[in-house]
Amino acid sequence: MDTILQFLSTYGGEMLYKTWEHLYISVVAALLGILIAVPLGVALTRFPKGAEVVMGILGIIQTFPSFAILAFFIPLLGVGKTPAIIALFFYSVLPILRNTYTGVNGVQKSLLEAGRGMGMTGWERIRYVEVPLAIPVIMAGIRLSTVYLIGWATLASFIGGGGLGDYIFSGLNLYQPEFIIVGAVPVTLLALLTDLLLGKVEGWVTPKGMKKMREAA
Amino acid sequence: MLKFDHVSKVYKGGKRAVHDLNLEIAKGEFICIIGPSGCGKTTTMKMINRLIEPTEGAISINGVDIMKSDPVTLRREIGYVIQQIGLFPHMTIQENISLVLKLLKVPENKRRARARELLSLVDMTPDYLELYPHELSGGQQQRIGVLRALAADQPLILMDEPFGALDPITRESLQEEFKKLQRKLEKTIVFVTHDMDEALKLADRIVIMKDGQIVQCDTPDEILRNPANEFVEEFIGKDRLVQARPNIQTVEQIMSPNPITITGDRSLSEAIQLMKQHRVDSLLVVDEMKILQGVIDVEIIDQKRKKASLVRDVVEAEVFTVDKETLVRDTVRKILKMGMKYVPVVDDKHRLVGIVTRASLVDIVYDSIWGVDELTKIG
């Protein structure tokens, strides 16, 4: 315990910085994931056959060991934060994509027909009907993938991306368990806090009518 | 205003759902399409707003071929009520009603005003505007579904079994309400149903379909009187043929004109005397002008005999009556279904002019099923 306190007084500032780095890498990767996966997921609902193929491929990529993916990016993008973010981004895509696809596909067909019959364009249907109704499912995907990313972002350290992984890797290399703890505990806290925060966000973005309906049910 | 010209629809896979359909619908007309399941009603209707495109033939609205107009614009000019109601659960009633207006880029304050106005048409208070669909009853939701199709004041409205999911009582009151609304707003309506009572009640003309083709298209009266073939006859059902008897039109023509009455200033013993004399168990109470005041019967008299002595003190004012101008076909089923023994007939000033008894109605129904031919010869 003493060693940890001592560690904190010496490295406190640095730790804050590393935490920030860690958060930065995972959040940027998650945002990129949302930016790509949500529209792609909606688009895929228009091509159910293509959807199977795309999700199959992504599913396979997902099973690649993360180290391998990171190593794969070194010759292409060098070392640092950018390749780390890009590699993590790949992991964030699938859960968000799959949930968006399922969520949008799950919208009642009668509602879509009502929308079409009253003269909504394809875009208006997405905006006023499909996405709002799929929000809870999409958000669940975003939450899940962001929390995973915070864990995986530890690996960024491996290709010089920084973050709390630096402590863990030093700890492993130097046989100093306190370093590992000092790295791992904040990662866990970060993941929990993010999950909590995103839970709130989910509440804000879910349309009021749907929340009320679920409470009533 | 709406014209089908040799329209056919063949689905992928070769199913011929509609075959060479010709139909012309005038402005302000209420058309019901009816027929057995799978006969192509929905297909016919959805071709009008291009949710389904015809394979052959042409559909035109006010002389313009619908295939030449943009489908989105076309649909915004046609009201559409789907069977499943299809209100959006994440939108308030206000937003649901005025959604088409939003698509048409009408400003928010005007949309609100319009939603209010429409709500008042179906006697719902503005309190409902901020509620969500799941907070309404089925009947209320269906009303909102109909209002949504009226929001942009579309001249043509398509409805696919809009009242299908409702219980019979709600259904009946909504039908009545809606028919009034339609007359008032002068909409042209294409209404799909599989309920003959509904069609008879609402339609100006009924289109009877079978296997993708029109079997008969006529006014309800004409269809009842002259069914085109056995299929139509079967479809109408024997018990409805009573409604077709040409020599029986209004209630006035079938009522008995001299019901036994008493005035309010008579005593209860006089009332009992009168009942005995005519072998009845109830009397209609009228004033000097023959205006109906209510009814008394043996039971009421028996209960209140000690406290009251005059007829006017015990009269039961709640009585179901029919107007003498009412068509027989609109009342027969109601009377028989409600199980009343008799119904007083009144004129427009609520003067008692006659009475229809259950027994006389039953006679008519039997006559029409077994004896129409002889009767019409005599009549």
Ligand SMILES: Nc1ncnc2c1ncn2[C@@H]1O[C@H](COP(=O)(O)OP(=O)(O)OP(=O)(O)O)[C@@H](O)[C@H]1O
């Ligand atoms: N998308 C489709 N593809 C192929 N066949 C179809 C399609 N939609 C309908 N059909 C067929 O076309 C015929 C007419 O269908 P339609 O939905 O118009 O019937 P309907 O009269 O509305 O019946 P219901 O009273 O059951 O609603 C049916 O035999 C149906 O199976």
Ligand SMILES: [Mg+2]
């Ligand atoms: Mg149908």
